[in-house]
Amino acid sequence: MPKRLINKIKHLLSANHGALTRREIPRDKHHFQEEDIGRNVLMVLDGLTKAGYEAYLVGGSVRDGLIGLHPKDFDVATSAHPEDIKRVFQRNCRLIGRRFRLAHVRFGREIIEVATFRANHSKADEEDEHLSAQSEHGMLLRDNVFGSLDEDAERRDFTANALYYRHTDGAIIDFVSGYEDIQNRTLRLIGDPEQRYREDPVRMLRAVRFASKLDFEIEPATAAPIRSLADLLELIPPARLFEEVLKLFLGGSAQTVWPLMLKYDLAQWLFPLSTPEVNHAQGMQAMIDLALRNTDVRLAQNKPVTPAFLFAVLLWGPLQLEWSKIIESGLHPVPALQKAIQRVTSKQAQHTSIPKRFGLPMREIWELQSRLSSRTIKRCQSLVQHPRFRAAYDLLLLREEAGEIEAGLGQWWTDYQKASESERTKMCEALSGTHKPRRKRRYKSRRNPNTPGNT
Template sequence: MKQPDHIIPRDQHTVSRKDISDNALKVLYRLNKAGYDAFLVGGGVRDILLGLHPKDFDITTNATPEQIRSLFRNSRIIGRRFKLVHIMFGRDIIEVATFRAHCDSNIQQAKEGMILRDNVYGTVEEDAERRDFTVNALYYNVRDFSVHDYCNGLTDLRKRQLRMIGDPETRYREDPVRMLRAVRLATKLDLTIEPNTLEPITQLAHLMEQVPAARLFEEYRKMFLSGRGEETFKALQELGLLQKLFPATDALLAEHQEFEGFIHAALENTDKRIASDNTVNPAFLIAVFLWQPLLERAHQLETKGMNFNDAFFKSMGYMLSEQSRYISIPKRYSLVIRDIWALQVRLPQRFGKKVWSVLSHPRFRAAYDFLMLRAESDPSLREVADWWTKFQDADKAAQQAMLPKNKRGKGKRRRKPKGND
């Protein structure tokens, strides 16, 4: 018996169980054993087909959240807009969603079309149509090892293009974050955004103002800490989306070329660190993005009669508060940002006990890296940066010899850090 056209048998695709995590397979098998339909879906299937190694494996099923919860004691139901189940295997979390239905009167939408609440369940075919991009609407069935393709996602993968399911403008209005996802997936996977999917983004960028700032922090992490941050930054800038995420940054890029160079150097460095499997703190790039706005704000306060030291430190709180209106910055990261900035004032003060307190500061390494990146776009900082490079690796005797003899115990006045203007 011939299978339906949307079902691709095992010998015609490259998805294999060996590429799927054991925990995801356990969830699929148990749901199937209990009589439910269950599929691996989305990025896990997409990435395997592209020859990549996915880290996350999402599952969708016709079981309700409550039914899923009853099958897995190690699970919890989360979410308001749409209920999901997280099944926990130690630190590994498998996310399971119930098939979603078409929009109807049970779905709550804002005036602009943004979906507010969406606990409406349907069939797998309806679920596919509710997904954002065709390449994310691919379903792997562990029962017969087939891939179900309801929206021609495989064709788009072969074309290396990202295409929205349904009318792009309507879908962006339902969830404006889809505009960010289009940019992120296109850069991450080397895909071209299909023209009809790309066209509405610039004119709908203002819809980002509806998205909660807390949600956008997670999107920021996904966009800039996935190894393609520099390309993502350029795309966001071109499409008018950067202005809605980092407005103070975007406003200063055109008039401060050195600031733009500083940002791109930081993004390139971050991408290299991620490619080398080194850790990256989300706070670092935010500190970079807001550096020139911080200096500009401090300068404004100076022109009103405030001394630089007070102006600089007062401006820190102001910039973090302003930025949090667009992308919420958790306190644990805002404290890191403050330390990185504050140490930029202290790093040029290479004398006495201050040197040792700076060197032993828990944020010294991040602040030093920050200074090194600043020095790439501002040659006047090269001497200070090179001094700290030598000093931190020298032995105790060499360090003592490097300290300026005539300034020990002096210099209470803090020097103003140079900007990128």
């Protein structure tokens, strides 16, 4: 039987088996506030509608608005194809992506992402197979089969992300009972969970991220295959996993997402050296918990957070174990540290890459730890001027709080930062009992043997 005919039969069977029921929830029956929609987003919706196309807000912005959060990122779904979107917005629009082709409409620094309605990849005809492709493991490599609104809803990941807001009358369109799942705070995959995870293993990370961020329960059938399929994350490029790590830990719920990652055996595929089963360094897991809690607090206070510090904490325990092994082999501690850093970062990069802009600061944070304990006047003056001093100091405090090292050094540095110049000098001089200044060596003058008199 021709492959084209097989694909059509598959599509018809799946469509008949999981027929969707369209439901419209009018403006006065839901709590999504149109006032939260940015002016530029409305311009995109109006522009597409006036050009004769369907256009809706979809995904996280609708979901967050319904549970009382203020949406930040707005995605638009439309019946217009990418080239049609380009014609509507012309120079403001840029088409991107190969795996998933979509449009970016730019307003100054703000970018509105606009995607064409997709259909199930099995709908692709034989001659259109370049639009959709899967790996031998079932992972989608390309997903550019365009379809209708109901087909687009069916191929989205979670029911809570498959609600469409129509700005012309304020109605929300629901094909998959996503509205009820949001009310019940339930995270449910659309379709067969195993198949959906195989199509894109990153959905497993999205499941724990959304459950943590939104305080949703993962529906049992959605949760069931995660542990057995977690190894599929090995197929995801390390660079993409780095982006997912940022979403996991910089979304304001890092402290609760890490336990979920451990529970579903996902952490070992992102940070294999940092899980409790592998790493038994003193205070390791306590440090991670404290760091993630502090990250959530800083984000809630609109304070900056750097991924370099998070990676420095997550890999500090593995670094200590590797460093100790190398020192035991007979190498001096300083070159041993450099060798340990190289080994740990190389192993980590095989799973989750660390871009150089974060990897270099991470190394400096580690290297400063030993220097913080050597407190001469000149060294202290130099250390507080170091661009990575504050992050290194924060790591020192975490190490003390987690019980890895004795308390005291962190408080000393806390007092030092608050002290005046003269007080700082006295603090360092008070340590002279343990840090004596070097005595100058006296050298006897040697007379040149070739000068007169040395015969």
